[in-house]
Amino acid sequence: MRVSTGATTNVFDRGAVLRPQFDWKWVIIGASVVFTVYIAVIPLAFLLWQSFRTPETAATAAVWTLGNYAAAYGSTETLRLFTTSLQFASGTALFAFVLGAGLAWMNERTNTPFKTIFFALSLIPLVIPSILFTVAWILLASPQIGIINLVLQGWLGLAEAPFDIYSVAGMIWVDGLHYSPMAFLLMSAAFRAMDPSLEESATMSGASVFQVARRVTLRLTWPAIVATILILFVRAIESFEVPALLGLPSGIVVFTAAIYQAVHRYPSQVGLASAYAVALLAITSVGVYFVSRLSGQGSKYATMTGKGFRPRQIDLGRWRWLTASIFIVYFLLIVVLPFSVLLWSSFQRFYAVPSTEALQNLTLDPYRFILSYPNLPRTVLNSLLLSFGAATIVMLVTSVICWIVVKTKLPGRWLLDNVASLPIVFPGLVLGLSIMIFYLNVDVGIYGTIWIMLIAYVTRFMPYGLRYTTTSMLQIHRELEESAAMSGASWSTTFRRVVLPLLKPGLLAGWIYVMIVSIRELSTSILLYSPDTQVVSIVIWELWENGQYVELSALGVLFIISLFVLVLMARWLGQKYGIKE
Amino acid sequence: MLRVDGLFTEYPNEKGEVVRAAQDVSFTVDEGRLFTLLGPSGCGKTTTLRSIAGLERPKAGEIAVNDRVVYSSSKGIFVAPNRRGFGMVFQSYAIWPHMNVFENAAFPLEVRGAGSVLRFGSAARRTRLSRSDMRERVMRVLTAVQLDDLADRAATKLSGGQQQRLALARALVMEPALLLLDEPLSNLDAKLREKMRFELKRLQRELKITTVYVTHDQSEALALSHQIAVMHRGRIQQVGTPRDIYERPASQFVADFVGNTNFIDGVVVSCAPHADHDQRSCVVRSEMGDLKVHSAQELHHGDRVTVSIRPEDVELSEERPAGDNVWGGRVDQKVFLGEALDFQVAVGARTLFSRRHPTLRTKIGEAIFVQLRPDKCVALKVS
Numbered sequence A: 001m002r003v004s005t006g007a008t009t010n011v012f013d014r015g016a017v018l019r020p021q022f023d024w025k026w027v028i029i030g031a032s033v034v035f036t037v038y039i040a041v042i043p044l045a046f047l048l049w050q051s052f053r054t055p056e057t058a059a060t061a062a063v064w065t066l067g068n069y070a071a072a073y074g075s076t077e078t079l080r081l082f083t084t085s086l087q088f089a090s091g092t093a094l095f096a097f098v099l100g101a102g103l104a105w106m107n108e109r110t111n112t113p114f115k116t117i118f119f120a121l122s123l124i125p126l127v128i129p130s131i132l133f134t135v136a137w138i139l140l141a142s143p144q145i146g147i148i149n150l151v152l153q154g155w156l157g158l159a160e161a162p163f164d165i166y167s168v169a170g171m172i173w174v175d176g177l178h179y180s181p182m183a184f185l186l187m188s189a190a191f192r193a194m195d196p197s198l199e200e201s202a203t204m205s206g207a208s209v210f211q212v213a214r215r216v217t218l219r220l221t222w223p224a225i226v227a228t229i230l231i232l233f234v235r236a237i238e239s240f241e242v243p244a245l246l247g248l249p250s251g252i253v254v255f256t257a258a259i260y261q262a263v264h265r266y267p268s269q270v271g272l273a274s275a276y277a278v279a280l281l282a283i284t285s286v287g288v289y290f291v292s293r294l295s296g297q298g299s300k301y302a303t304m305t306g307k308g309f310r311p312r313q314i315d316l317g318r319w320r321w322l323t324a325s326i327f328i329v330y331f332l333l334i335v336v337l338p339f340s341v342l343l344w345s346s347f348q349r350f351y352a353v354p355s356t357e358a359l360q361n362l363t364l365d366p367y368r369f370i371l372s373y374p375n376l377p378r379t380v381l382n383s384l385l386l387s388f389g390a391a392t393i394v395m396l397v398t399s400v401i402c403w404i405v406v407k408t409k410l411p412g413r414w415l416l417d418n419v420a421s422l423p424i425v426f427p428g429l430v431l432g433l434s435i436m437i438f439y440l441n442v443d444v445g446i447y448g449t450i451w452i453m454l455i456a457y458v459t460r461f462m463p464y465g466l467r468y469t470t471t472s473m474l475q476i477h478r479e480l481e482e483s484a485a486m487s488g489a490s491w492s493t494t495f496r497r498v499v500l501p502l503l504k505p506g507l508l509a510g511w512i513y514v515m516i517v518s519i520r521e522l523s524t525s526i527l528l529y530s531p532d533t534q535v536v537s538i539v540i541w542e543l544w545e546n547g548q549y550v551e552l553s554a555l556g557v558l559f560i561i562s563l564f565v566l567v568l569m570a571r572w573l574g575q576k577y578g579i580k581e
Numbered sequence B: 001m002l003r004v005d006g007l008f009t010e011y012p013n014e015k016g017e018v019v020r021a022a023q024d025v026s027f028t029v030d031e032g033r034l035f036t037l038l039g040p041s042g043c044g045k046t047t048t049l050r051s052i053a054g055l056e057r058p059k060a061g062e063i064a065v066n067d068r069v070v071y072s073s074s075k076g077i078f079v080a081p082n083r084r085g086f087g088m089v090f091q092s093y094a095i096w097p098h099m100n101v102f103e104n105a106a107f108p109l110e111v112r113g114a115g116s117v118l119r120f121g122s123a124a125r126r127t128r129l130s131r132s133d134m135r136e137r138v139m140r141v142l143t144a145v146q147l148d149d150l151a152d153r154a155a156t157k158l159s160g161g162q163q164q165r166l167a168l169a170r171a172l173v174m175e176p177a178l179l180l181l182d183e184p185l186s187n188l189d190a191k192l193r194e195k196m197r198f199e200l201k202r203l204q205r206e207l208k209i210t211t212v213y214v215t216h217d218q219s220e221a222l223a224l225s226h227q228i229a230v231m232h233r234g235r236i237q238q239v240g241t242p243r244d245i246y247e248r249p250a251s252q253f254v255a256d257f258v259g260n261t262n263f264i265d266g267v268v269v270s271c272a273p274h275a276d277h278d279q280r281s282c283v284v285r286s287e288m289g290d291l292k293v294h295s296a297q298e299l300h301h302g303d304r305v306t307v308s309i310r311p312e313d314v315e316l317s318e319e320r321p322a323g324d325n326v327w328g329g330r331v332d333q334k335v336f337l338g339e340a341l342d343f344q345v346a347v348g349a350r351t352l353f354s355r356r357h358p359t360l361r362t363k364i365g366e367a368i369f370v371q372l373r374p375d376k377c378v379a380l381k382v383s
């Protein structure tokens, strides 16, 4: 029997029967195009514009100049800035990759004991905000007060502290650890996406474990490996917390730190900051461009995988206890030690290294301080409103955009996709800077309000939302919509009754993700907040600046616990509404 | 020759319980024979095949090929899969997308040069083939599967049937002691499947390579095999030639799974030995009346049995025929299939299925006589 599948255009593009519904569609499409361009492109234009302007003061008006670029790139300092940034970012990317890929391989392809528990545990660090992770590692490994240093000095009788966290190596260590779960997730996905019979057929052909790894596994996951390293590199070169907390005190300056310093100098040099930001943007854009090229290549292979997945696990024999202990050490470094040190510090009146003496002085004072912190309810409310609002708007807007891109034949729809994904190249700090410049120059009355933060969050996380919606949208078979149309449903009814319900699990997962990253957000907010619009992560930052470590720890512990509860609730919700994973 | 003895393979499932995927599986395959594991999906065919390949480590049992033991739980032997020298074709074909056709087929020879594959029997061959020898052998096997003119094509640019043949070439190139095929035709469309079935049979018969073939498709199994083992829930139910399996099913499951059949329940009235030494003829009392049947099983008066008779053995005629097991009935339904005509005939409260030649023109609703030849009626004890 033959069934004709000839027509491939979208049903709603065909014929005049559905004409009355078209208006609706065009209004929504038009609105989302305008919205995306406004939110993603205009701030970028203002950033570029600003980088060619002199600072405006009361006495002199701003004029065109190349001075910012001269100041930013005209000195020998520039070369150092460049090399330090690259050193830090590539070091972090490689360290995180080796760690994450190794763990992913152990988890997916070997018979390491207890690994299912480790898989769940190794995702916990994703809820620990970078600033708290960094502070915790300062308390663990700073040369003066670092617990690990003091312990090792005591044991080995060293005169000097063995680790210095305030160094490029220290920065790589902390940021690399922090990004390793991401590498772990990406590489796990890559290993899972591969049909294991590709490896097994090599084994049956007589190839040894080593030959299989070199000639099949590595070759086939190569696009994923390069893409993962590039993504990590982009993330590292964008990261702000580690360079600010660990680099600046010892004069190690990378791009993000340079931007922050330029804005916070007196008088503020926004033009100079923009010149730095443009270079940083160029680097991240190149990275993102290559990642997208690679993921296109990856799908060339993906079409060849068959069904009947049944990953064979390599029997490690006695070595599996070694891999299990690697998991344990990793978990200690990434969750247990950082959280314990924050917990310890949060029960002290003044920060003291753990000792029997310090044990006598446990107190709840830091918690009292935090709970009676002026504006605390306001701050928490801001954080909640912003993350809730951003997640909701992002998921709504991206599902419409994505529907246009995936399901219609509209000319120029690929452009919409690219524009909506554009913010992915913005480092948080650069986005904050662009939006700050935009609303300083175009006064619509939202500068300094919570709205500007909301706009920033929506812009920043739109590409992530888009990824979630696109993945689930691609899984909705065209015929499901076509049959709704054949049953007489209009475009909007089909979207509401068929598309949205099928998208729901994906939308919910994306919503949860955006909610969590929004609530941790620091690097964009730091250039946009005002005393009225503080969020929790900003309060942590301020406590750090004031040297209130124990109070910071108390807030950090509460923050991590609430985030953790939030994630658990989200999982529970997800299971209830049918998200797998 | 392959010998599998008392094989048990288990998996832990997500909840940590034990899934007994293969239980007490034993069979032997003689040199040059094609042996098929047949059964519904999930019955443990792939598990058995992978245990032979060494991709799964069984819990217990022994596996030997040409007297070389590759697995034995009692002797603590487990030869790694890459040292066994078996060829295998996977259900998904597992063609490497980053190599072209020639490179895919040459891979087993290349890695053999570098490693040390123990060949079956005695000596270890470590010799690396010369470039030209290798080329010649690869081209020979590609020619055998009619892919020689596509040697330089990218593997991603092959059709389903070509991928299937390449997978076969790759498995054959090292002249394996044993060829393992896991549903090799299931990813092809019906026409191509039919064609490849003959190709495969011709190749196997020509090369005389000992083969274990896994399928859930009974017609494939009947068409290809020297011997068939029907599996159910991890156990082998019956081993025999295609004809044995089809005409003398040993259990209700086998009769039902292999081909279509009518089941008539009843109770044994009497039994007597038959001229054919391991058969006996019995009389079974059923809702249709008394039936003369055959059985390979030891049956006694009062045993509950079900009688299996194939639709093509349910004979129909418009005049009353001479002989036993004749009933009068009425045509209920007809389905024209081209080369055959399927009838549903009501005999009392029973409906029997019959497959006849399309020349029989009896109309729906008309009377017809049904005859069930006793030697085609197989009585099976109800467990």
Ligand SMILES: Nc1ncnc2c1ncn2[C@@H]1O[C@H](COP(=O)(O)OP(=O)(O)O)[C@@H](O)[C@H]1O
Pocket: A310, B011, B012, B013, B019, B020, B021, B039, B040, B041, B042, B043, B044, B045, B046, B047, B048
């Ligand atoms: N890797 C595995 N882990 C757990 N259970 C498995 C695994 N592989 C197979 N099984 C189970 O073992 C049984 C037999 O599977 P399989 O041998 O693949 O059947 P077949 O090939 O006959 O369809 C099934 O119940 C299946 O769910």
Ligand SMILES: [Mg+2]
Pocket: B042, B045, B046, B047
């Ligand atoms: Mg199978």
